[in-house]
Amino acid sequence: MIKFLDLQKINLQYKEELTEAYHRVLNSGWFLLGQELQSFEENYSNYCGVKYTLGVANGLDALTLIIRGYKELGIFKEGDEIIVPSNTYIASILAISQNNLKPVLVEPDLFTYNIDPTLVENHITERTKAIMVVHLYGQLCDMPEINRIAEKYNLKVIEDCAQAHGASLNGKKAGAWGDAAGHSFYPGKNLGALADGGAITAHDDALAEVLKALRNYGSHKKYENIYQGVNSRLDELNAAFLNVKLKYLDDVIKKRREVANRYLNEIQSPEVTLPLILKQESHVWHLFIVRAKKREKLQKYLSGSEVQTLIHYPIPPHKQAAYKELNHFNYPISETIHREVLSLPMSEVMSNNEVSKIIDVINRYDR
Numbered sequence: 133m134i135k136f137l138d139l140q141k142i143n144l145q146y147k148e149e150l151t152e153a154y155h156r157v158l159n160s161g162w163f164l165l166g167q168e169l170q171s172f173e174e175n176y177s178n179y180c181g182v183k184y185t186l187g188v189a190n191g192l193d194a195l196t197l198i199i200r201g202y203k204e205l206g207i208f209k210e211g212d213e214i215i216v217p218s219n220t221y222i223a224s225i226l227a228i229s230q231n232n233l234k235p236v237l238v239e240p241d242l243f244t245y246n247i248d249p250t251l252v253e254n255h256i257t258e259r260t261k262a263i264m265v266v267h268l269y270g271q272l273c274d275m276p277e278i279n280r281i282a283e284k285y286n287l288k289v290i291e292d293c294a295q296a297h298g299a300s301l302n303g304k305k306a307g308a309w310g311d312a313a314g315h316s317f318y319p320g321k322n323l324g325a326l327a328d329g330g331a332i333t334a335h336d337d338a339l340a341e342v343l344k345a346l347r348n349y350g351s352h353k354k355y356e357n358i359y360q361g362v363n364s365r366l367d368e369l370n371a372a373f374l375n376v377k378l379k380y381l382d383d384v385i386k387k388r389r390e391v392a393n394r395y396l397n398e399i400q401s402p403e404v405t406l407p408l409i410l411k412q413e414s415h416v417w418h419l420f421i422v423r424a425k426k427r428e429k430l431q432k433y434l435s436g437s438e439v440q441t442l443i444h445y446p447i448p449p450h451k452q453a454a455y456k457e458l459n460h461f462n463y464p465i466s467e468t469i470h471r472e473v474l475s476l477p478m479s480e481v482m483s484n485n486e487v488s489k490i491i492d493v494i495n496r497y498d499r
């Protein structure tokens with residue numbers, strides 16, 4: 133079976149350096165909010181081209197805390213609205229609703245799978261405070277256009293970069309386009325820790341100051357609490373691991389692009405719709421998604437041919453039991469996407485032979 137993602141193989145590439153990092157942390161006797169985190173935060177800020185990085189416990193916390201931070205600053209209030217794509221992973225929407233703000237869902241483009249900027253302005257009301265973009269599957273949204281709209285209506289731009297570490301446009305990376313961004317280092321992401329992990333990146337001094345306290349019980353100084361904060365920290369061990377893996381992120385992206393370009397150039401089945409990419413540098417291929425009218429049949433055929441695939445995602449957020457208040461809405465583009473998408477194996481450790489086999493199997497489908 134060709135695995136969808138081989139996390140063992142991915143991490144064993146760095147076995148020596150990861151082991152060394154583990155020993156360094158063990159010997160230091162310091163496990164939270166120390167040198168390793170500080171060093172990762174500096175390295176990641178440099179990588180993304182932002183002023184601040186703050187390590188947190190996971191990607192969902194990163195997004196939730198950004199909104200919470202704007203509430204503490206008096207910029208957002210409960211009941212305010214945030215625009216978010218209707219086909220995103222549930223975490224982006226949870227971050228909004230958990231803060232008692234209202235997610236306003238806007239449909240994506242059917243071929244890039246990213247929020248359609250031409251539909252955004254129609255959804256802006258007096259209560260709209262921000263646009264949360266999601267660089268889904270690893271492709272940067274149309275950020276020049278999103279930022280133009282945000283500027284026109286005086287909105288904050290929050291980026292969900294969980295799938296897009298290193299994606300860029302005109303030399304500017306994911307996380308550097310908006311006012312603040314949430315990043316995930318969940319093990320399966322392109323930059324994955326060996327546990328849950330996440331980070332907030334931001335340009336703004338005041339926001340960073342608040343967030344630094346919020347992630348640590350609302351405290352800047354031990355046992356003095358200025359906010360009712362949370363405990364959401366990226367631990368020293370995983371910060372050390374991420375420092376190792378960050379060095380190789382550009383190589384990882386390069387290899388994923390090679391796999392993606394082979395899929396794009398060589399898959400030729402009328403049953404399969406390939407993704408549309410706007411610029412090479414703006415897609416880092418967290419996932420390679422195809423669409424098929426008879427998705428279940430294709431998935432069964434592929435698994436019968438020893439190719440493992442997954443579905444990202446089978447149920448759109450507005451159809452989830454957790455969001456009964458959204459169940460009556462219709463988002464036909466999202467619904468088509470959720471009905472038809474299938475994720476092919478994609479990673480930096482796939483061999484050329486594996487990629488060839490997958491292409492060959494798909495090209496023989498239904499012939």
Ligand SMILES: *Cc1c(COP(=O)(O)O)cnc(C)c1O
Binds near residue numbers: 190193224315328
């Ligand atoms: C993975 C993911 C998240 C959440 O990250 P966690 O670290 O798993 O909490 C948020 N948004 C998107 C688009 C994701 O893919």
